[in-house]
Amino acid sequence: MIQQFYIPVKVLFGPGSVEQVGQEAKSLGSRAMIVTYPDIRRLGFLDIVLKDLESQGIDTEVFEELEPNPRTTTVDRAAGIAREKKIDLVIGMGGGSAMDAAKGIALASSGEAPIWDYLLGKAQAKGTIPNLIQIPTLAGTGSELNPICVFTHWESHEKRFTFDPNLWAKTAIIDPALTVTLPEKLTAGGGVDALSHIMECYLMPENPLPMNDAIREAVMKVIVQVLPEVLSNLDDVDSRSQISWASTIASSDLSRLGGSAGSMTCHGIEHAISGYYDVNHGAGLSALLPAWMKQFEPVRKERFELLGKNAFGKTDGIAAFEDWLEKVGMKLRLRDLGCELEKADEIAGIALKLWDYTPHPTEMNAEIIAQIYRDAF
Amino acid sequence: MIQQFYIPVKVLFGPGSVEQVGQEAKSLGSRAMIVTYPDIRRLGFLDIVLKDLESQGIDTEVFEELEPNPRTTTVDRAAGIAREKKIDLVIGMGGGSAMDAAKGIALASSGEAPIWDYLLGKAQAKGTIPNLIQIPTLAGTGSELNPICVFTHWESHEKRFTFDPNLWAKTAIIDPALTVTLPEKLTAGGGVDALSHIMECYLMPENPLPMNDAIREAVMKVIVQVLPEVLSNLDDVDSRSQISWASTIASSDLSRLGGSAGSMTCHGIEHAISGYYDVNHGAGLSALLPAWMKQFEPVRKERFELLGKNAFGKTDGIAAFEDWLEKVGMKLRLRDLGCELEKADEIAGIALKLWDYTPHPTEMNAEIIAQIYRDAF
Numbered sequence: 001m002i003q004q005f006y007i008p009v010k011v012l013f014g015p016g017s018v019e020q021v022g023q024e025a026k027s028l029g030s031r032a033m034i035v036t037y038p039d040i041r042r043l044g045f046l047d048i049v050l051k052d053l054e055s056q057g058i059d060t061e062v063f064e065e066l067e068p069n070p071r072t073t074t075v076d077r078a079a080g081i082a083r084e085k086k087i088d089l090v091i092g093m094g095g096g097s098a099m100d101a102a103k104g105i106a107l108a109s110s111g112e113a114p115i116w117d118y119l120l121g122k123a124q125a126k127g128t129i130p131n132l133i134q135i136p137t138l139a140g141t142g143s144e145l146n147p148i149c150v151f152t153h154w155e156s157h158e159k160r161f162t163f164d165p166n167l168w169a170k171t172a173i174i175d176p177a178l179t180v181t182l183p184e185k186l187t188a189g190g191g192v193d194a195l196s197h198i199m200e201c202y203l204m205p206e207n208p209l210p211m212n213d214a215i216r217e218a219v220m221k222v223i224v225q226v227l228p229e230v231l232s233n234l235d236d237v238d239s240r241s242q243i244s245w246a247s248t249i250a251s252s253d254l255s256r257l258g259g260s261a262g263s264m265t266c267h268g269i270e271h272a273i274s275g276y277y278d279v280n281h282g283a284g285l286s287a288l289l290p291a292w293m294k295q296f297e298p299v300r301k302e303r304f305e306l307l308g309k310n311a312f313g314k315t316d317g318i319a320a321f322e323d324w325l326e327k328v329g330m331k332l333r334l335r336d337l338g339c340e341l342e343k344a345d346e347i348a349g350i351a352l353k354l355w356d357y358t359p360h361p362t363e364m365n366a367e368i369i370a371q372i373y374r375d376a377f
Numbered sequence: 378m379i380q381q382f383y384i385p386v387k388v389l390f391g392p393g394s395v396e397q398v399g400q401e402a403k404s405l406g407s408r409a410m411i412v413t414y415p416d417i418r419r420l421g422f423l424d425i426v427l428k429d430l431e432s433q434g435i436d437t438e439v440f441e442e443l444e445p446n447p448r449t450t451t452v453d454r455a456a457g458i459a460r461e462k463k464i465d466l467v468i469g470m471g472g473g474s475a476m477d478a479a480k481g482i483a484l485a486s487s488g489e490a491p492i493w494d495y496l497l498g499k500a501q502a503k504g505t506i507p508n509l510i511q512i513p514t515l516a517g518t519g520s521e522l523n524p525i526c527v528f529t530h531w532e533s534h535e536k537r538f539t540f541d542p543n544l545w546a547k548t549a550i551i552d553p554a555l556t557v558t559l560p561e562k563l564t565a566g567g568g569v570d571a572l573s574h575i576m577e578c579y580l581m582p583e584n585p586l587p588m589n590d591a592i593r594e595a596v597m598k599v600i601v602q603v604l605p606e607v608l609s610n611l612d613d614v615d616s617r618s619q620i621s622w623a624s625t626i627a628s629s630d631l632s633r634l635g636g637s638a639g640s641m642t643c644h645g646i647e648h649a650i651s652g653y654y655d656v657n658h659g660a661g662l663s664a665l666l667p668a669w670m671k672q673f674e675p676v677r678k679e680r681f682e683l684l685g686k687n688a689f690g691k692t693d694g695i696a697a698f699e700d701w702l703e704k705v706g707m708k709l710r711l712r713d714l715g716c717e718l719e720k721a722d723e724i725a726g727i728a729l730k731l732w733d734y735t736p737h738p739t740e741m742n743a744e745i746i747a748q749i750y751r752d753a754f
Contacts, residue, residue, distance in 0.1 A: 001391055002389060002390065002391035002393060002394045002397065003389070003390050003391055004387065004388065004389055004390075005387075005388040005390065006386075006387045006388065007384060007385075008384075008385040008386075008387075009383075009385075010381065010382075010383045010385075011381065011382040011383065012379060012380070012381055013379065013380050013381075013382065014378055014379035014380055016379060017379045020379065209618075209619065209622065210599065210619075211595055211596060211598075211599040211619065211622065211623055211626070214591075214594075214595030214598065214599075215592050215595050215596075215626075217591075217595075218588055218591030218592050218594075218595060219588060219592075221588075221591065222587065222588040222591075241586075242586065242587075242588065245586065245588065246588055249588070249592075254631075
């Protein structure tokens with residue numbers, strides 16, 4: 001099997017690294033647009049970035065009207081402004097939604113088509129699109145190290161993603177000090193998302209290379225041990241740093257390297273749910289993962305034993321993971337998130353259209369997905 | 378501390394991946410030069426690459442007159458041919474020397490200056506230099522994942538390197554099947570080089586992040602366990618694959634990530650020796666490493682205990698490493714490599730000029746380096 005490993009992003013990591021944004025931006029553009037939520041200004045983070053860009057003589061436009069799970073109409077509106085102002089650098093600042101929105105805005109600003117057309121494959125990037133800098137303020141999503149953006153069409157409940165090499169960030173600035181103000185629930189959700197990126201890749205393959213297993217175990221151990229510490233002391237930069245770094249590595253090509261399974265199938269099902277109900281991605285994963293695990297545990301017994309032993313120091317992988325979810329306050333069921341039992345089949349249909357399930361250890365069809373949904377309800 | 382992590386190279390890995398060279402080359406150039414040793418043709422590897430490039434309609438020039446540790450005059454001669462033939466893609470195929478030569482040829486072909494002027498900082502890349510594809514046929518050096526080239530001026534015995542962002546390969550093709558014909562000594566030398574890349578970074582810092590330690594331990598364990606297996610069965614592609622993959626990861630920015638020490642100081646001393654005596658880099662490292670370890674073990678006792686326990690499963694890190702060198706046939710002394718005792722001070726002087734020793738755990742001066750040389754003699 002021939003495998004690919006590619007992360008063409010310059011990663012700057014460490015508390016205070018956000019103050020290098022001007023230095024980085026200087027060689028990437030002269031008219032920047034910052035894409036973010038209103039909260040980021042309130043927390044004082046926006047000012048740090050604005051001052052730093054100004055000191056390098058970069059004209060800056062701020063677009064801070066993003067919703068959580070941004071609407072495609074919002075992206076189109078921002079892309080229009082970017083086009084009009086001849087923006088050549090887009091800076092995403094926030095969680096996965098803000099970084100995905102930055103990608104979508106950069107892409108759609110290159111032509112006249114709405115972003116949904118790009119997701120449908122009806123439009124393609126025209127010429128050079130603006131450069132991207134990504135500054136996550138939430139550890140977990142990993143959007144800073146991939147060229148993918150995901151959006152929902154809120155009329156049709158359809159969630160789609162596009163993978164476009166133009167969407168690689170030139171620079172990702174991982175500053176753990178920006179994550180200390182993040183409230184408990186979002187912190188825990190990000191942690192589950194990060195763990196899931198690596199755990200899904202760990203559980204699905206039958207015979208991964210031992211070294212890649214060991215690397216994945218090293219990253220999982222950190223998240224398992226340190227996330228509860230972060231939650232009991234939210235403003236501790238040291239433990240926040242460990243989680244930020246583990247999340248970045250977990251979400252990069254490293255989690256999938258040499259002998260992994262490619263597509264993360266629990267992520268596929270969750271995207272269908274959070275496209276339908278506007279639930280937080282980490283919360284959706286927390287509710288789904290135990291049911292998803294139990295579905296294929298019979299054909300991957302050894303992998304689950306290794307998970308228990310090497311990530312949690314326990315014998316039963318699934319029980320250990322459920323105990324840990326309890327500990328980080330994420331033992332959830334889909335009913336807690338506003339989902340409806342009778343939508344199981346409809347959502348299974350969406351999930352099947354949305355994602356590639358071929359690397360899943362068992363057959364995967366609408367019936368099985370609907371059953372996972374019901375088991376997680 | 379703000380740290381950087383950057384590997385902008387598309388890595389293709391797996392037995393048979395060399396046959397993707399044409400596909401990769403197609404988008405990178407139309408007039409390619411393959412830079413390699415005469416052996417590569419004899420082994421049949423050159424033909425695979427030539428056929429594949431031809432099938433994509435790429436004009437190809439072969440430069441196969443490289444010596445081990447190539448002369449700068451050889452690089453200049455090849456750069457002249459590249460300039461004349463308007464080469465826009467240079468493909469390095471071989472060990473570290475061939476890949477470094479490919480970088481040097483690409484760089485020097487961009488202007489009229491000899492390569493040594495670039496190493497002296499007297500010349501700089503002009504405009505765009507040819508794209509690079511690197512195809513290692515020896516696991517260990519890691520040249521495929523860095524933008525550094527090292528050359529020796531054989532009149533002055535001076536070894537110099539240059540770090541130039543233009544020298545990042547666009548694609549690195551890691552095909553373990555190309556390494557099966559490599560003889561025992563070179564295989565073992567490459568293994569020591571790879572282990573050293575990660576072991577030096579593991580031993581030098583006082584308090585690295587636990588996750589990065591665990592990642593480094595995972596990679597070291599593979600090399601420690603699998604290299605003896607490779608040596609007892611040289612044509613086994615499975616164990617060769619494990620070593621190839623571990624070497625690639627060991628030599629990338631991953632070995633230095635988050636909390637490591639940057640400069641590998643044993644490498645610095647070895648480069649002074651192999652610039653003076655034309656010894657194999659892996660052999661030079663094998664002779665030096667135990668003496669280098671003993672020099673700072675008193676101030677990093679805990680790191681050496683961790684090395685013993687987590688890489689070798691033994692209590693004494695240095696003794697465990699020396700036993701392992703014995704096992705892989707690399708328990709060497711500098712006297713075995715043709716070095717002279719009375720050159721200790723001269724070589725220490727060269728080593729000091731060549732490298733940055735500031736991350737070393739103790740003070741480092743000419744006297745200490747000369748003592749390491751004498752201890753390794």
